[in-house]
Amino acid sequence: MFDLRRLHVLRVVHQLGTVTAAAGSLHLTPSAVSQQLRQLAHELDVPLLEPDGRRVRLTPAALRLLRHADEIAARWEAARGDLQAGAGRVPGVLRVAGFTSSLRTLVVPAVEHLRVHQPDLAVRIMEVETVSAFGRLLTGDIDIAVTLPNQGGPPLDDPRFEQETLLDEPLDLLVPRHHRLAGTGPVALEEVAHEPWILPAPGTCDHQEISAAACAAAGFTPKVAHEAMDWSAVAAMVAGGLGVCLKPRLVRVPAELPVVALPLAAPAAPRRRLLTCTRRGSRAQPHIAAGLEALASAAATATAPRIRPAG
Structure with missing residues (x-):
């Protein structure tokens, strides 16, 4: 029998992409992770790592092993649930x-x-x-x-x-209280296609991708004038007339700021x-x-x- 913990190490290396990243997540040294994989390869008598420039990558045999490892891990998680429920704990x-x-x-x-x-x-x-x-x-x-x-x-x-x-959470259009659309009913996103936008920097969070996709579906690319992630800061920028943004409906912004959240017209109203x-x-x-x-x-x-x- 081989140590199931070594299968776990292999799964984490595959998920995170490198031995070093896996070591950090597993609170081990990179050499300890490499040793675990070498021992697993020895027990199974198949190579699991191969050189890839200055790095290593999983072999085809390792990728096949992962399919079995995922099934074993899922069964183990289910077994834990069965035992915990049976013990009333x-x-x-x-x-x-x-x-x-x-x-x-x-x-x-x-x-x-x-x-x-x-x-x-x-x-x-x-x-x-x-x-x-x-x-x-x-x-x-x-x-x-x-x-x-x-x-x-x-x-x-x-x-x-x-x-x-x-x-499924609707996205609303956040505009300054004095904005030309404020006080109107549901609005079409393309009505602000030519206005400056406030978005997170690309790659920093998922909201940037969601907003960009919603604008693309409305037929335009947002003209990003400012970048921010914190919703209080974003709302302050909108209140100051620096741009507009899409805001998830359940996200709260400071009540004292003069901004208005406008619902977007169906059926193309974006949601996250x-x-x-x-x-x-x-x-x-x-x-x-x-x-x-x-x-x-x-x-x-x-x-x-x-x-x-x-x-």
């Missing part, structure tokens, strides 16, 4: 991660729900952007991640993860889909099941901020 700590704007709107309300209904369950919240969430799920750093579908991320049928829709992501097979584990139920409750009761009248 809930693990002591649930680790829930979410990207910045999801923490206030969904994760914190879910944790408040758990404090009432699962008082013996300790919960740790972590702010993790979608691009980093999958690797941290795989290593076991987190149990549930609230994520966004992102370019380059794993597909919904990825054998390592289970991804389920949590919420929020997902819950877990390790495949783990959703029946009592603490994870409780966390997912709490997140679903938070999503169901989330309310949109009221649109303040222009004036």
